[in-house]
Amino acid sequence: MPSGEEKQSPLTQLTEEERLFSETVSSFAHEEIRPLSASMDSEGKFDPNLIQKFFQLGLMGIEIPQPFGGADSNLFMSILAVEELSRVDASAAVIVDVQNTLVNNAILRWGTEDQCQRYLPRLASQWVGAYALSEAGSGSDAFSLQTRAVAGKDSYLLNGQKMWVTNGAEASLFIIFANANPELGYKGVTAFLVERDWPGFSVGKKEDKLGIRASSTCELILENCEVPVSNVLADIGTGYKVAIETLNEGRIGIGAQMVGLASGALDHAVAYSKERQAFGQRIADFQGIQFPLAEMATQLEAARLLVYNAARLRDVGKDFVKEAAMAKYFSSIVAERVTSKVIEIFGGYGYTKDYPVEKYFRDSKIGTIYEGTSNMQLATIAKLLLE
Numbered sequence: 535m536p537s538g539e540e541k542q543s544p545l546t547q548l549t550e551e552e553r554l555f556s557e558t559v560s561s562f563a564h565e566e567i568r569p570l571s572a573s574m575d576s577e578g579k580f581d582p583n584l585i586q587k588f589f590q591l592g593l594m595g596i597e598i599p600q601p602f603g604g605a606d607s608n609l610f611m612s613i614l615a616v617e618e619l620s621r622v623d624a625s626a627a628v629i630v631d632v633q634n635t636l637v638n639n640a641i642l643r644w645g646t647e648d649q650c651q652r653y654l655p656r657l658a659s660q661w662v663g664a665y666a667l668s669e670a671g672s673g674s675d676a677f678s679l680q681t682r683a684v685a686g687k688d689s690y691l692l693n694g695q696k697m698w699v700t701n702g703a704e705a706s707l708f709i710i711f712a713n714a715n716p717e718l719g720y721k722g723v724t725a726f727l728v729e730r731d732w733p734g735f736s737v738g739k740k741e742d743k744l745g746i747r748a749s750s751t752c753e754l755i756l757e758n759c760e761v762p763v764s765n766v767l768a769d770i771g772t773g774y775k776v777a778i779e780t781l782n783e784g785r786i787g788i789g790a791q792m793v794g795l796a797s798g799a800l801d802h803a804v805a806y807s808k809e810r811q812a813f814g815q816r817i818a819d820f821q822g823i824q825f826p827l828a829e830m831a832t833q834l835e836a837a838r839l840l841v842y843n844a845a846r847l848r849d850v851g852k853d854f855v856k857e858a859a860m861a862k863y864f865s866s867i868v869a870e871r872v873t874s875k876v877i878e879i880f881g882g883y884g885y886t887k888d889y890p891v892e893k894y895f896r897d898s899k900i901g902t903i904y905e906g907t908s909n910m911q912l913a914t915i916a917k918l919l920l921e
């Protein structure tokens with residue numbers, strides 16, 4: 535850990551294996567990602583060499599079984615990786631998050647033996663994946679999507695446009711949701727595995743964003759893109775189930791991203807408050823600085839516990855959907871609150887790009903939006919409470 539920040543240890547118990555893994559990812563993030571973070575943010579582009587290192591470290595196939603080249607681990611380990619990466623760079627975290635919690639997860643769960651053989655080894659070793667559900671006109675109301683899949687003899691022809699696709703610039707494999715039977719409404723929605731270099735598929739505009747600027751967010755264009763029947767993921771008409779169930783798990787990862795980035799910001803605030811002098815003493819000696827630090831650490835620990843609990847529930851096969859929604863909802867609130875307060879603790883310097891804390895603040899905002907807005911999390915929590 536470089537000087538200028540102090541890592542606050544999570545109070546939460548980790549096993550020895552989890553602690554070692556978390557420390558390995560943390561060292562990698564500080565040594566290799568930290569030096570590039572600000573320039574990747576200003577250029578709006580993630581360093582491809584770092585993505586290669588994610589593969590070498592086994593971070594892109596955490597739950598993929600060993601026979602397919604993965605680490606054969608669980609969601610909780612993905613959560614720890616996302617948290618530690620996000621502590622340094624939230625864009626790095628979301629690349630790893632989407633790969634593990636959405637793309638690999640969906641193929642592991644619904645892929646045929648042939649699909650697992652063809653794609654999991656590549657996803658564990660060299661291919662970035664992306665997950666394309668949203669469109670310009672359908673985000674929260676995801677299943678009103680307009681992309682269509684028309685059945686041919688041995689294939690489907692896909693036409694439409696996807697929007698907001700994380701990893702779109704880097705991905706080689708895309709899970710694309712299209713409606714194969716619009717007359718059935720959401721029961722026509724189907725997931726397809728589409729390779730980047732297939733005719734009729736192209737990646738369009740890349741968004742210029744407020745935060746997580748180094749993470750690519752792209753439009754996808756499908757013009758008579760022919761997808762073989764063997765690349766339908768799960769059955770025709772079950773894409774809504776694939777989407778709901780992967781996103782239920784994926785949003786625990788977004789909770790981890792929010793906890794990680796808020797922890798990173800707090801680490802900086804603790805260190806800075808012990809260095810910065812005002813009125814002849816360290817600002818850390820003022821109660822007006824101590825109490826917000828204590829409050830942030832407490833809220834952060836509560837958010838972390840929600841995230842870890844949801845991941846552990848999922849890994850042991852218990853109900854976790856309400857807990858996952860609570861974890862994402864609460865951790866995104868805490869992340870915004872903490873990163874905003876940390877800027878105040880840095881005073882004027884916090885408002886400049888000379889220090890990394892303004893980036894944490896910008897990066898935090900996405901937590902309330904993707905993988906279900908905060909309102910959608912509240913709707914899920916309320917529905918399950920009232921059931």
Ligand SMILES: Cc1cc2nc3c(=O)[nH]c(=O)nc-3n(C[C@H](O)[C@H](O)[C@H](O)COP(=O)(O)OP(=O)(O)OC[C@H]3O[C@@H](n4cnc5c(N)ncnc54)[C@H](O)[C@@H]3O)c2cc1C
Nearest residue numbers: 665666667668672673674698699700751904905906907909
């Ligand atoms: C950086 C970034 C990366 C993304 N990555 C991906 C990705 O990889 N794959 C992907 O498929 N999508 C991705 N998305 C899309 C993201 O999931 C959607 O933006 C999100 O679901 C919200 O949809 P929307 O933007 O259409 O907003 P809308 O659905 O139009 O929502 C607008 C507002 O209305 C509220 N609202 C809508 N419906 C209700 C309701 N029923 N009750 C109460 N309030 C409601 C929302 O909470 C929100 O405040 C990404 C988005 C961003 C910004």
